[in-house]
Amino acid sequence: MFKIKNNKQGGFTLLELLVVIGIIGLLASILVINLTSARKRARDTKRVADIRNIQTASEDYYGKNGKYPTTIGDLVSGTQISIWPLDPLAPAGTTCTANSDHCYWYATFIPAGSLGPQSYHFGASLEDAGSMLLNQDRDCNSTTGSGCPFVSAYTSGFSGVDSAGCGGVAVRYCYDVAQ
Numbered sequence: 001m002f003k004i005k006n007n008k009q010g011g012f013t014l015l016e017l018l019v020v021i022g023i024i025g026l027l028a029s030i031l032v033i034n035l036t037s038a039r040k041r042a043r044d045t046k047r048v049a050d051i052r053n054i055q056t057a058s059e060d061y062y063g064k065n066g067k068y069p070t071t072i073g074d075l076v077s078g079t080q081i082s083i084w085p086l087d088p089l090a091p092a093g094t095t096c097t098a099n100s101d102h103c104y105w106y107a108t109f110i111p112a113g114s115l116g117p118q119s120y121h122f123g124a125s126l127e128d129a130g131s132m133l134l135n136q137d138r139d140c141n142s143t144t145g146s147g148c149p150f151v152s153a154y155t156s157g158f159s160g161v162d163s164a165g166c167g168g169v170a171v172r173y174c175y176d177v178a179q
Helices: 014-065 072-077 132-136
Strands: 104-109 119-126 173-178
Touching (some): 014 072, 014 104, 014 132, 014 173, 132 173
Antiparallel strands (some): 104 119, 119 173
8 A cells, every 4th residue: 555645744834933033022122121221220229329328428427527528538538438439330440520421429518617518419410311319309509509508609519400410411310419
């Protein structure tokens, strides 16, 4: 007897493979978008935590010295902070200026006749424009004193007003605290 050979082999068609590859690609792109957003939020959370730690250290400094630190170096040398925190995207050894990216800003106010700063203004630039953290900050402009504890210009002030952009750069979303 003759046996009829079955030429049909098991496997997937090209169309089925293309559909599966397309679905995997779509899921991968959604995952990458969500991971990018989560990373931004994590960096912003670290920035806010750093600013709050600097604020706590400054209050401790004030309690011991009757004035706020004049420079950020006073906090490090005064043992309130062991090392000055850096923005998560800042390269090591970054020196910040008024318009630097990935920096923490620091300004003080020294009233006439006082022995040192009696007010401070700290800020950090956030990446997420829609961050709820921006609703919990001061929005002080220490270049003019607007919205700050003392309505006068601070030493090395910066704009912490979200609509103006951190440090006056429109694409920055500023989280700031002042006392």
